[in-house]
Amino acid sequence: MAAEAAQASTGTVDLTSTGFDATKARRQSTVIIKRFLRHRLAMISLVVFVVLVLFAFIGGALWKYSYSYEDTTGGGRYLPPTIDHPFGTDSLAADSLSQVLRGTQFSLLIALVVAFLSTALGVVLGSIAGFYRGWVDNVLSRFVDLVLVIPTVVLAGVLARSTQGNWYFIALFLGLTSWMSIARVIRGMVLSLREKEFVEAARALGGSAPRLIFRHILPNTLDVIIVNATLAVSQAVLAEAALSFIGLGVHPPDTSLGLLINKNQNEITLHPWLFWFPFVFIVLISLTVNFIGDGLRDAFDPRQKRVRA
């Protein structure tokens, strides 16, 4: 309690010394970045994640076997990991490493598209509902309730049925079905922010609705949006994997880590490498992104740091 008081007053003291202008905003963002850099787990996660992305895209392009490589001689089926095939080979004698790398590429692509789509949709719809209130809010909120009545995986699966399992359609439909939670959060924040004095002031100065929303209200929710978008990436990886696993998601020729695991789920005892390598990649993506999100949350709101671990 007192610590907070002290921190707050440090802020104001700095303010007096630096003068009152945009430096305040800049100072705050450097503080946030500094706090994030100090978050050891998040930093390690960021490094691992970047390495993973580079490995998947650059490594995938450089690796000597293409994903479509098949050893037709038949001798190379179910090879355990060797130098030649670091992740072993599968039932068709295809090189597992190239498969996993390609699956990772698709999983990452899908996850990024889904996170972007769901965040954009959720922020726009949530802020519209919160800003206009009244019937607009009612209609949108009821719609959210309605969509939540069907499990997301099934909703996306049914929607994607007619699309032959192209990865971009899967991403599109997952994005269309997972914006509700961020929309709710943003709606709540906008509802309270729109009553704040600075919004009143901007409105009194004749600010238009879009200007009020995008220039005055949403910047104040930026921390929540960024953290949620990050966490949405990891949720999307898992959702896509689940969808592909039950067979309603990505279909060949496209692929994903979920599909790979689905294909190899019965190999876990006999040919474990076929299961464990894609598994480790999924978990690595999801875990690192979660930690990055957590570090960001702490950086934005150190008050919560004392609350969280």
Add this chain to the structure above:
Amino acid sequence: MASRHRPEDSALGTIDPDTGALGAGGGATEESELLVVQDLSVGFGTEDGTVNAVRDVSFSLRSGQVLGIVGESGSGKSVSSMAILGLLPKTAKVTGSIKFQGQEIVGRSYKEMRKLRGNGIAMIFQDPMTSLNPVFTVGWQLAEAYKAHHNVSRKAAWAKAVESLELVGIPQPDQRAGQYPHEFSGGMRQRVMIAMAIINDPELIIADEPTTALDVTVQAQILETLLRIRDETRAAVIMITHDLGVVAGMVDRVQVMYGGTVVETGEVHEVFAAPRMPYTVGLLGSMPDPSLVGKRLTPIKGTPPSLLNLPTGCPFAPRCPLVADECHESEPPLADTDRGEHLVRCHRWSELVGRDNPQELFAHEEIGTVENPAALTNANPDLPVAEDRGAEQHEVAETENTEETTS
């Protein structure tokens, strides 16, 4: 308590002028003191260093006496009261001594303090809207407080709850006791908090800004209730506030805090009539006075100091109109002034002697020319700057707000 003196009998006890600590001035005085706080310091370890929320605070209190602790938010007044109740978070490092009825409180565990809390020392919190548990009825919460210290039946405890609601002036107390906090207005909830504080007939009531969250008219009612309760129960009261008006009308002695420590203490009329610390002068000048309609307020420039790594010297020096070189070099001790029983922590207090209108000291700069509007806002002691937990965010939002509108 055998001897409950009127505060006029002997206001202060003997205080060592150099340290501000109570001297061993005779066993009789020592014994009649209800609460003796000596060299109390509270620090919080944070990532950026230690925050010295309270530094070397000493005071004492007798039964029936009302002590006012005044200061800006973050001056350490609330932290000292939480230290008396033993309710500081575990991260707090408390040193010094707090003796209640002769028993040492500092260093006691939560469990050992239980008997005292609510029973010997009761607390009235600042925000009645959040200080009552929303999921239990008011009567249940009152009865619980009583049962915590009395082995009685549920029925008897309930009757006691209704009785104490009546005592604080809540109409139809037997019906109201069955209602939930959200069915009460702010003023009524604060009455409930007072009822909860007095239900066990405590020796000491600490009221932490009991009227800050309330409307002005309700404030007066609550203060009136508090005074009446004080008269009826003869409990000692520590009144923590930033509102000098409250202090003037209510307390016997006042203690002004700044930068985590006591900067001026004395009998209330004495301090108000002849302040000997520039900070107190500034506080008085910042207070609107209806009899001075048309006159400019004279706010203190700047902001309260950060309690994190305080610089050497007087914490008020950067804002002080009487500042001299020595003020930056060493922090003055709490020492005697020209009047007895009136102590200040100031090198330059003698400058204030004989001035008719010391507030003028702060008036040399026009309000309009203050280059930093944020500083102005923060210098107003009526605005809680960083008291609540959301303070940091709150403040960011506020500064952003100014930025938004000026851009």
Add this chain to the structure above:
Amino acid sequence: MFRYIVRRVLISIPVLIVASFLCFCLVTAMGDPLGNWKTAKPRSPGAVAAETHLIGYDKPFFARYGNWAVNFVEGDWNRDVTPGSDLAPVKSSVLDALWVTIKLVLAAEVLAIIIGVVIGVVGAVRQYSIFDYSITGVAFTLFSMPLFCIAIMIKAGGIQFNNWLQSLGSSTRWITTSGPPPGGFQGSFGTQFFQYTGAYILPVISLLCIEFALYSRFQRGSMLDVLNADYVRTAQAKGLSNARVILRHAFRNALIPVITVSALNVGALFSGAIITETVFGWQGMGVLIVKSVSNIEPWMVLGWLMVTATFIILFNLIADIIYAFLDPRIRLD
């Protein structure tokens, strides 16, 4: 309270009606149920018309919806219709599958809430203890794992466990990894109990792993919020024991957000059940929907969606009622 419940039930009805129409649109968007059949080999126009009539797709969109809705309310939920299907009736298929799934979901949900809440409270009260850190770590890891991977691993573990039991000389395989016995549970109480636990333990543990992580995180967070609340400080200042402050004052308030989360989470739980069933080969809602979507069975999918929607709305209703019991502020409106 009674009026509150009645009103909530009445509010759900229009939601279901709108949901049914949206589901109908979804089902239509799946594509032509005769797509595969038409392309499999050349069909005569007469045969196509006859099949189209059979599946009900000869009527225009709205007439088809009205027709289905009236029949649905009257209890006729249509059948599997695509050529080559087994013409299974929708109502009994879906309800049978729901019964299988519901037991799994309820068992997992109840256990997850209990375990999650207890762990969350302990984690909050003992913040930054070794217990707190390890639970946080476990929850984080579980969060980041796909449920089906957890299920696959647990299944493999179950098989290992059975082998181990057999190596000890046990004649029966206690844990079943391929769903409940086809004929249902039979025999004496002891046998039935044995079969029940053997069939449920692995799927329930799988679901539990994901759900308890979620609830314990939420409970921990809300408990920490509440422990910092003013009224908890008031309770401490009254001189109450620590246990009483935590269990009476903090716990009840901290439970409120968790109830909300658990209601919102039923959909996800259902998704989880679908995946778990797929791994463990249960003939529940999961297997049914995957099969029906793959074959484009419009009426089966529609019936499935309606039953799920009703179930989720019902669950939300229960959560709301518990909520109102916990928080007196809700009861007024």
